[in-house]
Amino acid sequence: MSVVDLARFMDDLATASGQAILPFFRAAFGMDDKARGGAAFDPVTEADRAAEVAMRGMIRRHLPTHGILGEEFGSENLDAECVWVLDPIDGTRAFVAGLPTWGTLIGLTHHGAAVRGLMHQPYLGEMFSGDGAQARLRSPRGERKLLSRRGTALDQAVLATTDPRLFAEGAERERYLALEGAVRLSRYGTDCYAYCMLAAGQIDLVVEAGLKPYDIVALIPIIEGAGGIVTTWDGGPAIGGGRIVAAGDPRLHETALRHLNP
Template sequence: MSVVELGRFMHDLADASGRAILPFFRAQFGLDDKARGGAPFDPVTEADRAAEVVMRRMIRDAFPGHGILGEEFGSERLDAECVWVLDPIDGTRAFISGLPTWGTLIGLKKGETAVRGLMHQPFLAERFTGDGHSAKLRGPAGERTLRTRRCADLSAALLATTDPRLFAEGEEAERFRAVQDQVRMTRYGTDCYAYCMLAAGQIDLVVEAGLKPYDIVALIPIVEGAGGVVTNWDGGPATEGGRIVAAGDPRLHEAALRRLGA
């Protein structure tokens, strides 16, 4: 399959997952807690499952030799050269609250490298795509190339994180606050949308912890394709998740790493 055909297939996955998800958005639907009443609350909906089922079926039909890692139904063939990494609804808490800051994440890894990514927000009809070299937004206003903005200093930066409770009390939370105390403004509740807004030049820095591969793999080629940097807090690869820092400007990334104690 050519690069063009692969890109078209990823959009086909987005189309199919969007059709599975949208009937549930701002509607009554079943909701389970994967934490089984423990803390923190970890919701999953019928929409999550329906979207992942249809994407897995399409990938198996088109690429029977590829692996799949998904949030809802686990992994298969992770030893394959190419592995699809899926999160049908990243931002389930936003989804069940009727807020459109969730998205479907579709990533492709080749070996240990995230080579292509797509974030689809079907309610807003927006798709963010990237291949590590370029990134684009396709939306109601048409298609445009994404570029991060220049911001070298923490004092001028807009920081986003999904929830301050992502950070374990003690050293991890203190390291996050060491960054937060230096920035101009912090926004919460952003999930995958923060990384896409970073790629679009609206946000400068994202710092998170406790992420899984399906939370970040699709977003890496988008951010990097727009000129940004995504690593773990030690400055290493982000594809396995964990503690993540993404910045639109490499100078800001270095400043954030220093505050995080890397």
């Protein structure tokens, strides 16, 4: 498929997943705990599964040589040149609570590099997309280019993380809290939406830990396309997940890394 076709196909995947998800949002639905009684509730819903089934079916029909890595149904053909990385609902806890800070993440890797990404929030009608060179938002209010915020000092920055309990007790949590204490404002409970707000210039830093590839791959081309930077805490590639720091400004990113790696 050509680049234009791939972009259209990603839109089609987003549309199909949104159609599978929306009947369940703010409605009664079945839900399981993937943690199986563990300390941290890790929900998966009928909507998660229905959306991933829909996307996997489309990829198998139209791009049978491509691989797939999905949160709910595992991996297939990961040695392929192109691999789709899917998280049908990133932010399932928000989804369960009826909050619209969740989204569907659709990423595409080529020879192991994240080359295209899309975050779809179907309830709000928003699609954030990027290819590493540029990023755009399409919404009911129109379409616009995304540009991250530049020149923000740490003491004026807005920082987001999904939950401070993501960070392991001890040095990891202490380093995060020290960074949070140095910024102007911090917000919790944002999941993938925070990364898109970083690309849109509303948030300056996103810091998290314990991420899986399907939590971050789709967001990398969006952030980088908007002029931001996203790496692991030690400055390495973010594509494998783990401890992640994203910033709208490269200099702010360097400052955050110094706080996280004293």
